[in-house]
Amino acid sequence: MSDTSKTSLLALTPRTKARNAAEKRFRAYGIAAIAVGLMMLIVLVTNIIGKGTGAFQQTFVTLNVELLESKLDKKGNRDLDDIKKVTTFGYNPLIRGAMEAKLAEIGIETDMKGKDLEGILSKGAVGQLREYVTTNPDKIGETVEFRFLAQSRVDGYLKGRVTRESIENDKAISVEQLELVDQLVDAGVIVKTFNADFILGADASDQRPEAAGIGVAMLGSLSMMLVVLALALPIGVAASIYLEEFAPKNRLTDIIEVNISNLAAVPSIVFGILGLAVFINYMHLPTSAPLVGGLVLTLMTLPTIIISTRASLKAVPPSIRDAALGVGASKMQSVFHHVLPLAAPGILTGTIIGLAQALGETAPLLLIGMVGFIASNPPETLVDGLLAPNSAMPAQIYEWAKRADPAFYERAWGGIIILLVFLVTMNTLAVILRRRFERRW
């Protein structure tokens, strides 16, 4: 008799033990893999949020500026053309005066000179002032309250990024200025509050990180998504319906099929080069325009949409088609009345995921001139939004990340948060659509 005959159901044989152990180990590997993934996600998210939330707050200085007629309108006739001749440089004395007046009002004594006082404010303050005066010339001669941005170092000081030690060799700010800032914070003149301009505003030059916003780039991204949606969805759906429902199965359609899959794997920079060659150099569409960006991203998104649409068409059971044809519907009717509505949730999901992918794309935009100091004029009309030069959110983040002032770095992280909010919203939408409308057979 062999040993095997003596096995009992109650006692485990070594072989079973080994198999059970192997299974347990495998489960442990799985849990470990998930744990690693989750940890990466947590590190990433905490990093982004920790570094980026600062961008949503900004330091402001409230000042009463006397709009001196002697500086702004020497002739005193309120002629807008004359007022416009005073450049932003001519507004500096007003800000200096306002700052001195404020210090006198709250009783702070300082031996700092005008230029250092002015240095606490953003370089954009004069632009803000001039903008106000040119739109409200009748206010000249009055004293108006303004809320100016503080310069990036002051903002960094209130956020803890800049310290007295770190500015030892810094020319942009001095320890005396920080002392004054402390006093002004105590007096309530300088406050740190939520900054809507970061979400809604335009990009600013390297000298004014405090004024930079992602709003215009966001509009650029949205315009591009509009173009992608308007082109990639109809073209993609039409192509997949034909390939799936009507096209004969032969060598030619096989080649087309393989090539669509290949196209999906092409690196996005290639589409950028193609866009530069075809849309800008050959078709003479304007450079840096979201329209061209949208066209390039359409090329990139098309294969994704075609593949997902074909998969969801395939998932509709043939019995539906047969039933439709059986009651006398034409092939086209059976597709449009029965198959397409049933496949729609899958198509939409694929489209949204394709769009989300396109939204985060920077590489092709580098080549068609959408990276740089571009997103500075908010577009006024839809056509303007498509044709006027603009950037896109990921391109703006890239641009900020490489600028010299560390304050831009914080804004790059803030931009990432906004971009992620968009992506998460789109992906959630895709999941909801699938959950609510998908039917299973």
Next chain:
Amino acid sequence: MSFVKLTASALAIAAVSATAAAARDQVQVAGSSTVLPYASIVAEAFGENFDFPTPVVESGGSSAGLKRFCEGVGENTIDVANASRAIKEKEIKACAEAGVTDIIEVRIGYDGIVFASDINGNEFAYTPTDWFLALSDKVLVDGKLVDNPNKTWADVNADFPAQDIQAFIPGTKHGTREVFEDKVILAGCEATGAFEAFLHNAEGDSDKAKKKAAEKACIALRTDGVSVDIDGDYTETLARIESNKDGIGVFGLAFYENNTDKLQVATMSGIVPSTESIATGEYPVSRPLFFYVKKAHIGVIPGLKEYAEFFVSDEVAGSDGPLSEYGLVADPELVKTQEAVSAEAVLGGNS
């Protein structure tokens, strides 16, 4: 069907684009990433002070910018190319072939190049000789050219601490690299006498060819990992130094001045780099910055001439202007440049 509507709108977009492509009302600028911050500061102030829209400034490098500049004349080509070096003969020729004949060259000022390391690290006071001995492929030892044996800065100069040599220098596609080679490595090569040795070994038909070959041998850098080419921006160099405390990086003066909390700057030949010491010419490593304007576009693109004039005006590019505050070294001959811009004096013309 909504598809019909979508397709219709898509066609509408295409139709609109075809008609509207012919109208551009803002100045388009592209080119050097060194000039980009200055150009964006000017563009922003220009948008604030004039009724023209804010010009668009793209980066991409001097060569790429000039290449696009030379693509031809017309609204779908750029109006201004920023460059951190002067335009080359070859590029002028390429421009002329594409119909871009009248080019206005505008020198906006000077940019200093500094050597900086981690703020908590050792202090350095360099001379070009030190850099040549540290990075060159071959150096002169006892009158013979040998592969560079130097491992630490102490090997290079007995005054330096025994810190490993690790340099992050701009990659060959950067205009900064050329300045680094010319003003530092080549100067060091000549000072150590290695140039003579290279010249002695050089092959060539004429003296000129020999000299060229010797210069080329001078600027050949060692490839054993001691010197790392950075093809990205200064932010990448900064990140490298933060992770490798022994690293010494090459930066623009403006970048250093914005990051004084992380970097300490080394002196060159005993001079601390600053806009003042560069303006007087004491600090040796600097180069002029330019932008090039297409004359054919003046009068066609609204605001182009105004932009160019505004850029070089005293208020902007002068020694108290915003550009100088950001780190540009004002050009002592700014008045001449202003005159040339308002007269639209073109390259090669004698006006």
